[in-house]
Each structure stands twice: as C-alpha cells, then as structure tokens.
Amino acid sequence: RKEVEQDPGPFNVPEGATVAFNCTYSNSASQSFFWYRQDCRKEPKLLMSVYSSGNEDGRFTAQLNRASQYISLLIRDSKLSDSATYLCVVMVSSGTYKYIFGTGTRLKVLA
C-alpha cells in the first residue's frame, strides 16, 4: 500500500461546478499536510497547508481527518484556470522529517 494515495482522475467538470478530492495517508507519524498544484511540465506550487481545524482560501477549502487518516480539497465555482494536477503531500516527523508525495489527481475544467 502506498503511503499517500490519491485517485489519479481525470476529474472532468464543467465551469462553475464544485469538485472534491480526497487523499489518504497511512503513517500515523504524519504531522503536516499540504496541497500543491502542478501544471503540465511545471514545478509544484503550494496551494495551501491543511490545518486540523480546516482552512479556507477563497474558493478552496481543505479539511483534515486524523481519525480516518485523510485530507480533502474542495474547489467551488471551478474556473478553466483550475485545470491542473493536485498533489497531496504529507510531512512525516520521526527524528527527522520527510515529505511524501501522492501521485496527484488530474482536474480538467470544461467550458
């Protein structure tokens, strides 16, 4: 089983739709959680950190469920420019710290 798992998609949604992605992790020493956005042939860019209380940034909402060991990303009112791959990243801390990346969920927003 992979340490961080994501549905690869693609998720094809119309403009204006709401879409949600989940990411599950297996290491109970996971301490910090992040969502990154990666456009084709570009570097990942930090979208948002995920806090225990959940957090929102404009149309984006991230949630953490430690009991079930998953994080989620909700995108409301999807724009064409939201089309990208969304990477789930988990930071595991046990002595030293290490980032573990999911393989990403591909989103296509259609006109």
Added chain:
Amino acid sequence: DGGITQSPKYLFRKEGQNVTLSCEQNLNHDAMYWYRQDPGQGLRLIYYSQIVNDFQKGDIAEGYSVSREKKESFPLTVTSAQKNPTAFYLCASSAADWTYEQYFGPGTRLTVT
C-alpha cells in the same frame, strides 16, 4: 524577489557523461531537497540537506551526488552510474520552522541519449 532558481531549464547529454544541475535559493532557508519526477509517478527524494556541509540520502540516491558548501546552493550531479537519468529534476527548500512548507524551483528537464 525571493525564490529558487534552477539552471538550465533543459539539458541534453550523452550516456556516460556526468552532469551537474544547479539550484540556488535566496529565501534564507536552511533545508534543501532534490527530487526526481517521472511521468505518472510522484516525486521521489534523491538527497536532502538540513544544514550547510551536511546532507543525507533520500529514497533513490544511487547514481547521484550532492554538495552543500553554502546555505544558498545545493548542486546535484547525475553520474554515469545512474541507470535511467532522463527525468524532470526539481529542487526545493524549506525553513526549519513549524510550517515546514516546501517551495520548488522551476525544474531542469534532463534528457540522456
């Protein structure tokens, strides 16, 4: 502007040659990382450094070497011992504080023929 720079953006080499990829950051971050990304796969950690003059192997260090002589710089050498060097190489850095957010450079796409 603060950020991470990687050069070159594209690099072509013949098999059997060593090649060094540059990574520089002016974010005053202590930690720096090298990842490799292959199509359809997640990022895999090659090497990381949490402090100057110290670095540790990641999950796929074989065939690679690094140095960390300055806080700002973390060059990666892809040696001829690396069996499948063609990939997208990403350098990242993070502050050693509670946020632990990583920031990435634009990447170097290496093609070895």
